[in-house]
Amino acid sequence: MKKRSKILILILAPTILLVSFLLLVFSKRETFFSLKGNNSITINIDQKYKDEGYTAKYCTKFLHLFCKDISSNVKITSTEDNNIYNYNIIYTLKYGNTSKELKREVKVKDIESPNIELVENNEELCENQEYVEPGYKAIDNIDGDITDKVVVEKKDNKVFYTVSDSSGNKKVTIRTIKYGDSVKPSIILTGGELNYVYINTDFTERGYKANDNCDGDITDKVKVISNIDTSKEGNYEITYNVSDSKGNTSTQTRKVVVYSDTSAIPKNGKTVYLTFDDGPGPYTDDILDILKRYNIKATFFVTNQFSNYKNLINREYSEGHTVAIHTYSHKFKEVYSSLDAYLNDFNNMNQIVYEETGNYSKIFRFPGGSSNTISKFNPGIVTAIANKMTELGYTYFDWNVDSNDTGTKDPNTIYQNVIREIEKRNSSVVLMHDIKKANIESTQKIIEYGLNNGFTFLPLTESSPVTHHHINN
Ligand code: ZN
DSSP states (O other), rough: OOOHHHHHHHHHHHHHHHHHHHHHHHOOEEEEEEEEOOOOOOEEESSSSOOOOOEEEEETTTTSOOOOOGGEEEEEEEOSSSSTTEEEEEEEEEEETEEEEEEEEEEEEOOOEEEEEEOOOOOOBBBBBBBOOOOOOOOOTTHHHOGGGGGEETTTTEEEEEEETTTTEEEEEEOOOOOOOOOOEEEEEESSEEEETTTTTTOOOOOOEEEEETEEGGGOOOOEEEEOOOOOOOEEEEEEEEEOOOOOOOOOOEEEEEOOGGGGGGSSEEEEEEESSSSTTHHHHHHHHHHHHHHHHOEEEESSTEEEEEEEHHHHHHTOOEEEEEEESSSSHHSSHHHHHHHHHHHHHHHHHHHHHHOOOOOOOTOOOOOGGGGGGGGHHHHHHHHHHTTTTEEEEEOOOEEESSSSSOOHHHHHHHHHTTTOOOEEEEETTOOOHHHHHHHHHHHHHHHHHHOOOOOTTSSSSSOOOOOOO
């Protein structure tokens, strides 16, 4: 029995081996396709994706033998999800008649915090001032503008801006508020930094204003130090000092020249003849006071429209101004009705001038100026008057600067109208009216400007530069 078994094994064993071998060789082969690593992975946004690869082979179904590497037959594509930060990697294997697809999910995690940009404000904030948010913006790499999600909290001198993006990345930005006051107050001098005062007249303060960035109007804290002695000619200074509540100090200085002779004042070579028409009237006295204060001489083209004030013609004359004839009635229809009517009106006025001053005037100004057209109801009358008056030895003056004081009641506008024009000419004859209230103030301003800028003020005389309009009638 032992011998028989041995023989049987000797025969059977090779047979089994052979059959097995044949089975292996001729058994069907198929594709084997799998991913290395996980088929769902998460990476950080700043991380580079690295594919872990796959295996693709063609082997016997049984025992996976006789494999052939077919990984070069795999194509990799990527599909985007709705969110570009999540996507799938598709691995497609095509080999023979088989086609297989594998998918790996890649999730990108946002680990980047949003960014908060603060609008800069380096200005100091006064302690009593309310904090005003200068502005901010929050931008996230994924969510975009999330400014509306920022929580702002103010604690003492710090402002905390906190925001989180949809992935929970939080950002806190801090602004430090600069409390303090290192800014000096400002002092503004009205009436110019250089003033002229005629000797033995009162100097009136021209005005000032002090303002502080934190304390506001502190004009009442200004200390004025002045050593002006208006009884003595010379250069003086007024010092204006002010300190704010934090001790920041400012100083301004005004120079004041007390003079007895205007010719001692530096000159720019330009002359201004201030002329006042239609008075004397209710404001003539005040205007004469202003002229007296600065020792400025002007010219008054007088009328008898307000006969109660005719005694002021005497004051005009005795204070050194030129008294000239405008018209007795100032009624154009009458004055220009004939040459005789004009001469009659003129002589009536000159007679009053004579009574008030002891002298007849040789200077006149046409009602409406020599260029007036209102007289055209009597053709040629202005030409006839001009010829006759010249023949009689009179001199007339028109003007080359119109203050336009008949067009406004604002002293500053009148002042601006005048100073703008006198700057353009070497010799200005300025038309004003002493029956206009605004000219009390505008005259003072014009004189201050003129003296401070080197203009010479003179009264008209027969030898002053001829200033004539074109005669239209
Ligand atoms: Zn007039």
